[in-house]
Amino acid sequence: MTRGSQLRGRTAFVGAATFGCGEAPGYTSIELAAEAARLAIADAGLTASQIDGLFIALPTDFLSGLTIAEYLGIRPAMTNNSRTGGSAFLTHAEWAMLALDAGLIDHALICYGANQRTGAGKLVSAQMPSPFEIPYRPNNPAASYALAASRHMFQYGTTSEQLAAVAVAARQWANLNPEAFRRGPLSIDDVLSTRLVADPLHVADCCLVTDGAAAVVMTRADRARDLHKTPVALLGAASATWHHEIAQLADLTVSAAQESGRRAFAQAGFAPQDMDVVNLYDAFTINTIMFLEDLGFCAKGEGGPFVASGAISPEGSLPVNTNGGGLSFCHPGMYGLFTMVESIRQLRGEAGQRQIEGAKLALAHGNGGTLSSQATCIMGLLETV
Amino acid sequence: MTQAPPTKTYFDHLAEGRFMIQRSASTGEWVFYPRMSAPRTCATDLEWVAPTGLGTVYATTVKRMKPPAADVSIVIVELDEGPRLMTHVQAMPPDDVFIGMRVRARIADGPDSKIVVFEADSAE
Numbered sequence: 001m002t003r004g005s006q007l008r009g010r011t012a013f014v015g016a017a018t019f020g021c022g023e024a025p026g027y028t029s030i031e032l033a034a035e036a037a038r039l040a041i042a043d044a045g046l047t048a049s050q051i052d053g054l055f056i057a058l059p060t061d062f063l064s065g066l067t068i069a070e071y072l073g074i075r076p077a078m079t080n081n082s083r084t085g086g087s088a089f090l091t092h093a094e095w096a097m098l099a100l101d102a103g104l105i106d107h108a109l110i111c112y113g114a115n116q117r118t119g120a121g122k123l124v125s126a127q128m129p130s131p132f133e134i135p136y137r138p139n140n141p142a143a144s145y146a147l148a149a150s151r152h153m154f155q156y157g158t159t160s161e162q163l164a165a166v167a168v169a170a171r172q173w174a175n176l177n178p179e180a181f182r183r184g185p186l187s188i189d190d191v192l193s194t195r196l197v198a199d200p201l202h203v204a205d206c207c208l209v210t211d212g213a214a215a216v217v218m219t220r221a222d223r224a225r226d227l228h229k230t231p232v233a234l235l236g237a238a239s240a241t242w243h244h245e246i247a248q249l250a251d252l253t254v255s256a257a258q259e260s261g262r263r264a265f266a267q268a269g270f271a272p273q274d275m276d277v278v279n280l281y282d283a284f285t286i287n288t289i290m291f292l293e294d295l296g297f298c299a300k301g302e303g304g305p306f307v308a309s310g311a312i313s314p315e316g317s318l319p320v321n322t323n324g325g326g327l328s329f330c331h332p333g334m335y336g337l338f339t340m341v342e343s344i345r346q347l348r349g350e351a352g353q354r355q356i357e358g359a360k361l362a363l364a365h366g367n368g369g370t371l372s373s374q375a376t377c378i379m380g381l382l383e384t385v
Numbered sequence: 386m387t388q389a390p391p392t393k394t395y396f397d398h399l400a401e402g403r404f405m406i407q408r409s410a411s412t413g414e415w416v417f418y419p420r421m422s423a424p425r426t427c428a429t430d431l432e433w434v435a436p437t438g439l440g441t442v443y444a445t446t447v448k449r450m451k452p453p454a455a456d457v458s459i460v461i462v463e464l465d466e467g468p469r470l471m472t473h474v475q476a477m478p479p480d481d482v483f484i485g486m487r488v489r490a491r492i493a494d495g496p497d498s499k500i501v502v503f504e505a506d507s508a509e
Contacts, residue, residue, distance in 0.1 A: 131392050132418040133471050135495035138459045139448045146446035147461055154444075154484045198459070199447040199480075247461045247471045252444055 004267040009385030010101045012224035012231035015044030015217030016344040021330040022181035024211040025118040029058055032213035033113030034071050040215035045228035046107060048072050053105035055092035057083040059114060059124045059333045068111065078105050083126060085368020086281055089337035090375035094237040096218050106219060113213030114332040123209050124333050127369055130245045139198055142206055144246035144370035146198035149286040151252035153200065160200050162304035164191035166285035167204050167327050169313040174324025176314060176354035181210050182328040205285040207326035214337040230348045233385050236268030239375035246370045257294035257365060257374040268378035272296040276359035277346045278318060279339035281367040282325040291365055322346060322354045336366030343379050360384055386429050391419035399499035404438060404490050406468065407431040417468030438490035439506060440464040447479040458482050462503055476504045
């Protein structure tokens with residue numbers, strides 16, 4: 001039996017919410033997270049006291065599980081503030097799936113919030129730099145992703161224009177999402193004319209720094225049917241860690257998404273071509289290209305031409321980052337949870353102008369550190385279980 | 386055998402003008418960054434050995450600075466012995482550094498300690 005396949009469809013997402021995406025001046029990060037949590041719990045038709053599994057990771061508050069439990073006035077049986085970077089929330093879904101299926105908890109809340117734009121004014125990371133990187137003062141995270149991009153260009157002939165096509169597609173999707181922070185026209189030339197941060201990455205190749213919060217609620221599939229909204233089954237969840245600092249990754253053009261994706265698809269019993277919607281953590285434009293390759297949506301090295309063909313734009317064959325992604329929707333420091341919320345909204349048919357008609361299966365993928373931690377969730381309507 | 390503090394030992398060597406990295410006596414594998422035991426094998430027989438100092442640029446970027454500060458080369462160099470490290474290529478415009486370029490190590494002043502940087506290897 002495929003490892004983990006007994007967990008396929010045993011749990012489901014029954015609540016999802018975002019709050020304060022873009023700018024939410026005056027709010028603390030916990031206030032943002034708490035509001036998203038309240039909205040997600042209400043969306044599920046539950047009350048806070050029914051939450052007995054709590055999952056959260058904030059960049060600055062390393063004991064944020066304790067903070068948010070107190071804030072919401074709940075006494076969870078399981079509190080988890082484990083962190084693998086921006087992928088943490090997809091690994092939380094993996095842990096929640098296990099705990100729910102084992103009967104240790106009945107309702108899991110996964111939440112996040114940060115005020116990095118109006119509060120900190122810059123990206124705040126929990127990543128501890130290596131003593132062997134610090135003396136060289138790389139402008140991380142951009143420098144590490146730029147090094148990966150340089151290698152992708154060298155090995156596969158990927159171009160700056162192809163990288164820019166990722167940002168352009170994200171903006172086209174954002175223009176269909178009223179919640180997106182950056183909207184308006186954006187061309188390849190526009191991207192290339194922004195300031196270089198770390199070659200080959202320009203400002204417009206880098207994710208936004210915004211405020212924002214998100215939350216989801218999970219329960220066992222048998223309970224999910226009785227709740228408010230169309231349940232979204234978790235069909236496969238897998239994660240992988242290959243390194244921490246970028247110099248230690250064996251091949252800078254291949255991430256551990258290759259492994260997390262393979263295991264998640266095997267668990268779910270589906271393949272890349274079955275996915276109707278794909279939401280990837282696009283911290284930088286190179287991420288989208290690498291993850292499309294690593295997750296099997298195109299061959300290694302073909303990501304550049306694939307995105308440049310328009311395949312991932314609203315008119316293309318593969319809807320990718322339909323909310324506008326971290327590049328144009330929002331990026332409050334750790335973005336992983338937003339890939340799950342957007343996947344849920346698409347599968348429920350709640351995505352408004354950007355709705356993919358008849359979407360039944362979605363992939364959410366999170367990235368943490370400097371391409372270091374990769375986590376993949378395959379989600380689907382109950383009819384796909 | 387438990388290692389002497391590996392990070393401290395590495396920077397102590399540099400302070401005394403030596404670029405030294407670890408190698409496992411039993412497996413022959415070179416190890417960077419310095420560790421308490423070798424990755425994968427957990428071998429503890431790590432010896433400090435001077436590499437040739439020659440290597441090849443594996444990946445490259447330029448950290449763009451606001452003028453008048455100068456742009457900075459940030460690279461990953463693959464040593465001829467195998468390990469890779471983040472470092473700078475100096476003594477040339479950062480824009481001219483390219484993947485595949487042969488480089489030679491030199492010890493330079495870092496922000497708080499001596500560090501290893503690289504320059505184009507003129508012998509090749």
